[in-house]
Amino acid sequence: MAEYLQTFLPYWAAYLLAALVHAALLIALSLGSGIAFVWAERKVAGRIQDRLGPTRVGGKFGWLQTIADGIKLLTKEDLCPKDADPLLFRVAAYVSFGASYSAFIALPFANGWVAQRMNVAVFFILAVMGIEVFGVILAGYGSGSKWSLFGAMREAAQVVSYEVPLGMCVIVPVMIAGTMDLTTIANMQGGWFWNWFLFHDIFTFLIFWVYFTCATASVNRAPFDLAEAESELVAGFHTEYSGFRWLFFFVAEYGSMFVVSGLAALLFFGGWNGPIPVTAFWPDHPALNYLANFLGMANFVFKAILGVLFMMWVRWTLPRLRIDQVITTCLKYCTPLAAVFFLGATLWTFAFPGGVTGMRGKPLGAAREQYEQPIESETPAVQFDSSPSDQPGEDRVAATSSVRLRPAR
Amino acid sequence: MEQVDQLASLVPLLLGGAWLLPLASFTLIFLFGPKMGRHGRLAAYVATGAILGSFVLSITSFTMWLAQHGVTGAPTHASHDAESQQAAAEKSRAFLLEPSTFDPAANHFTSVAYRTDDHHEEAGDDADHLQNDHHGHGTGTSDHGHAAHQAPEKVVYTGSWYPLYRSKTLLIDIGYYIDILTVSIFCMVTLIASCIHFYSIGYMHEELTDELVDNECKLPDGTSLRRRGRFHRFFQYLSLFCFSMLGLVIAGNVAMVFVFWELVGICSYLLIGFYRERHSASTAANKAFIVNRVGDFGMIIGLMALWGSLGTFAFGDVDGRPGVFTLVTQAPGGIPNGMVRLAAYDQIEAGVQPTDEQLAIWREQHLGYGLLIVAGLGIFCGCVGKSAQFPLHVWLPDAMEGPTPVSALIHAATMVAAGVYLVGRFYPVFSPEVLLVIAYIGAITLFLAATIAIAATDIKRVLAYSTVSQLGYMMLALGVGGWLAGLFHLVTHAFFKALLFLCSGSVIHACHTNEMPLMGGLRKKMPWTAYTMLVGCLAISGAGIPFVIGFSGYYSKDAIIAQVLSFSRANPAHAPLYWVAAGGAAITAFYMFRLWFMTFAGKPRDTHIYEHAHESPKVMYVPLVILAIFATGVAWRVPGTNLSLANLIEDGRPVTSMTDGVFWSSLRIPNEHLSHSDVGIHTTATLVAFGTALSGFLLALLFYGTRTLNAEEVQQQFPRIHRFLINRWYIDDLYWAIFVRPTHFIAQRVAAFDRQRIDWFIDSTARWVRGLSRLDDLIDRYVVDGFVNLLATWTYGIGLSLRRVQTGRLRQYVMFIAVGTVALFVLASFLWSYAMAGS
């Protein structure tokens, strides 16, 4: 886009404009998704509780209820309590939202449709998601309220704890793929749905559930929403917030939900690859490729939304845990399970480097092939054990990748 | 055949068990002795039980042996089926040694089947002598007119329990050499030892107190010594003694014999010195030990001669390696190749094995024969010490200081028997010259001891000299070729001498004195003792009805005298031996009955002692009865069979022995069978023995029984002879003058030198060292310590001044670091630029 703009704008302006457009798109996405999710949550909650949910505003399904709420929030007064540390109180919401939003930078929506393709995308997403808790802590502390402080402390303890099993779960697909680049990971799961890492082996299937549990906890959703347990702490860390600032926390939470669900989709459900590889048979034409990518994005968003809906379903089904139960769940169940499945998956990958059903996927250690150089006169310092011809399906992956990898701009 | 093989493994097992049981008992008592019942009473039962167990095991193996091999040895029962024996031997993979092919004049021979309990291999260098036919059976006819008989193979089990050291040049095992002689001696030793154990339980009962008053040991203040009882200790030593003796008997090689030989010595030392607080006892123990060392010195020389020439100590073949016997008996002329080689070492090129022809030539030159004599004499030297033969007999009478059961054990079954046993065991190695020496030593001993015994008044000393004398008989018999006679007498003597000693012990127990002149008429007080002792006296005197029946001593002494007679006929130059033997028999009877009459007959000389005398308890006189029975009938033949002690021992006769002297070519050792079967010799001997014994008895009867003749008068008439005898031929005084006094003199001189010269030197050195140390002390204190203290002071001062820097304020530290960093940077850059500018 920047190249196109350069034709009629100054060089720097073109780039700035292009960047702004990209950013606006992402912000719109996160905000829009937030609005949609709030509505969906209300409807889901209603249905689960055997009622209708919003029905009035905007027609039969209450389409516009959230918009109305948003307008209400925007017009509310932005209060800052007397005991609060004004700077921290104000900044907390931005930190939280900024962190959640930053995660979208590395989240690919379709093949190549990513704000910044990163070599360490998985790691980056986890890292910035970890920063989100910082905003919560600042909010809790800066509010000068004991409810907020309690909430923040709980949140911090919980999120820091759950990052351990979460990281372990995420490592498994990364290990199977041999890379942390989300685009590559998703591309590896192309083809039929049994190529998804979820079905790679029994351990990945099991560890997905651990991942989802931990993800739910790390984005602070019920039944792990101790930080805002309204029955005990009024509203937890955002007790003192109102208006637009509160909205930031709200949107950040839903954004995070989308991010972890999207991450699940990318790591376990093939990302933008549908269960049936219809686009693989399309001829290689720019328009068709664009259409394929669009279809992929729809695929991905659908999967992510499914994850979010699943979280909602859980929220309105299970009661909230106590803080000790939360920590117990993390330390006594999730962490050992994740460790065991991680080991299992490692051994499985060793035992069946090519998968069991002709499944594709980059075997462990295949990543280093790119560093292998033709052996010359001297003996190389590093002798790699795997050679390309040993890997079934390797050529197909390469072929698919060459078709799929197209620059976004 | 199966049974034979089983026996070959079973008998060593049984006898080994019998051998080790006393060791177990010793160990037990050693570890837990004082805790065994009150005052260690249980120790007696442990020891007695152990020796009884040994006895049972010995008897068992004895019976099995008889059941398997029967008794064949007697010349009159030579009707054995050689064919079947031969077949049997081949089946059992025994290999036959061809005997005595070298000497057509050999007047007897026996072929030998060595049965080793492990599968033998090639027997080394002499393999061509093995696996031969029995053609030796047919060739060995006697040219003395003695009817040739087909004697069966001698049954010997040799083997090794545990190899201590094996190399090409030396072979030392814990092994065994078992023939019927071994088994018989085992039975004899264990039986007598059992009796003595039982007897000791009664005899030693006063040791069962916490405080025992030893009246014979006076303290400097005149009171008697009081000490704790040592009951368990006594039985501990007894067990060890039995173990050592049995080990000596079963030993398969001379090295092992030597070890147990020394063990026996140390046991005798311990037991003789049992009352160690008594000066006489400890001195006697020392004497016994030291005198024995003298003999052992000779024995070591003999051992070295054997090892240096033959490279083995083993009697029989072990694991296919030929033993001493094989080497000696197989070698033509009786001189083993090894000895010949060693003697001819200066004619042998290095590294070249001499051929058979060369060996034969050297052997013709009698090379190696000297070595054989040295070996024989050396071994015999040990026996002289152990068996108290003439030059070294002085320890035995002094050994009477030990408790009487110990005396019995030493004199009957163990220690002194060991020497005779070893001579018998080693018989094939003794050349005729050595045998002659043995015979003369035996004769001198016999006569000397017998004469001393006449004059002795101490009841135990009489017995002790009688033992020495009887041992002299045995040696004499062995020396004149009476292998059977010597060992026969050994066994019979063991029984009646044990009996006699135990009886005397009983008397001493009753009278609390050893002096015969204080006794008399005791037979009414203690009939069991008196009549068992009478049996013993009769036995030792060789009483019996000629040609019909007699006490055991009758047979054995008969055999000895017959053999000596035979020898003196064959070698007229050595006729005095015969006279000594015959005269000795008379003296024996005389002093024995003198003893008996003085003790038991007549009127009591000391009424006080007589009043207090009493019969011993049952535990003491029952063994006496048992021993008396054996002393009476041990030499009898079981009616209807040819099972008799003589035949048994005959079965154990060594394969062959040299008969003709080499250096002394006229010397001829007559065949023993000759003296048994030749009516002329045998009858003469019997009659002579009977006559001398009777005359001795009559003389004693006249002197002490009826008191027709007065012994005092005789003493007064021949005061010098009496003094000579009382003083034991002045031999002890001679030794004192020759050995002890010079030794004392040299020791005094050495001590004086030590005190005056060496001590002076050491003292002055010490003074020097002290001076130097003072100097060193000063240096250490002021120079070294001063330096160190100075350092410490400095360090302390610096620390004191530096502690102010430690403000405990963190931020200041950070400042220090930062300032330091900046300063370093500046300094470094300055230096760097300076260096740059310089270059």
Add this chain to the structure above:
Amino acid sequence: MNLLTQPVGVSHYLVVGAVLFVCGVVCMATKRNALGVLMGIELVLNGANLNFIAFGSHVLNRAGARTLGLDGQLIALFVIVLAAAEAAIALAITLNYYNNQATVDVDHADELRG
């Protein structure tokens, strides 16, 4: 000199690192709060890390120049990990100190002064 139109070199990073470092040092030197001192340490470590990254970067050095290469990043990684460990320990010490002294003022921690 327009920074925007000129390629970034190692020196630029070094300057930033120096500033962070000095800030850290000054922070350590002026804060009485133990946790403030800890934060100063973090800053110092980051300044150092920045230098390692800069020296190892192929973006900031001219092609063919001798750089630390991957080692720079590896060392930075180790520094980060050790900094985390150090922070945990320091925090534990601080908490203990607080348990004993009821304050986190490092000026009170001078019981071992000389």
Add this chain to the structure above:
Amino acid sequence: MHSPIIWHSFFFLLFSILACAFAVAVVVTTNIVRMAFFLVVSLGSTAGLFFLAGADMVGAMQLMIYVGGTLVLLIFGVMLTAQQPFVSMHTPSGEWILAAIVGGSLLAVLLQVAWSVDAWTQGPPLPEAAYTREGTQGNASEALAHDPRFAPSQTATQLGFGLLGERVDQLSVKDPESRAGMSGYLLPFEIVSVHLLVVLVGAAYLARARYRASE
């Protein structure tokens, strides 16, 4: 000649100003929680600088460990040790002045060193074609693609191998003697792992509640 803006330099400037400014803020402020916040921003910006220097793995690590972990820990500490809200401890002014002098001199020394080497002051030159007006007629994006500043960084795998002891970034070095010195970082990696475990245990031990002592 028209000098175009280099976006790389722009972002560097942005992040470095943020980092330095907030670092100074950390020094200046007395409120400990604010300090923590400023530190977060400063370190986050440093992470950005890492990304810009092509060290994406280290940057992500910086975010993850420092910002997500260490500082959360620090704030825990703050909260656990604060007696009243927003406590601040004042340092005597003299020390401030002293610290400023020392810090200033240290900074001067460091800056002097930083600018003392010519090779360091200039980064790699830009491809001429990319930023000229004429260059846009050509294939500017292709030119940019060859500029390392804009190429996606690929150091994560290399770092992983480096930690496992295989220097895949140095495969081109053929000299065996040079290779001998590049054995990777497996041992330090293992030591650090164990070290972390020990720290974990030790910290838990040190910081555990002393119920028994207080009773």
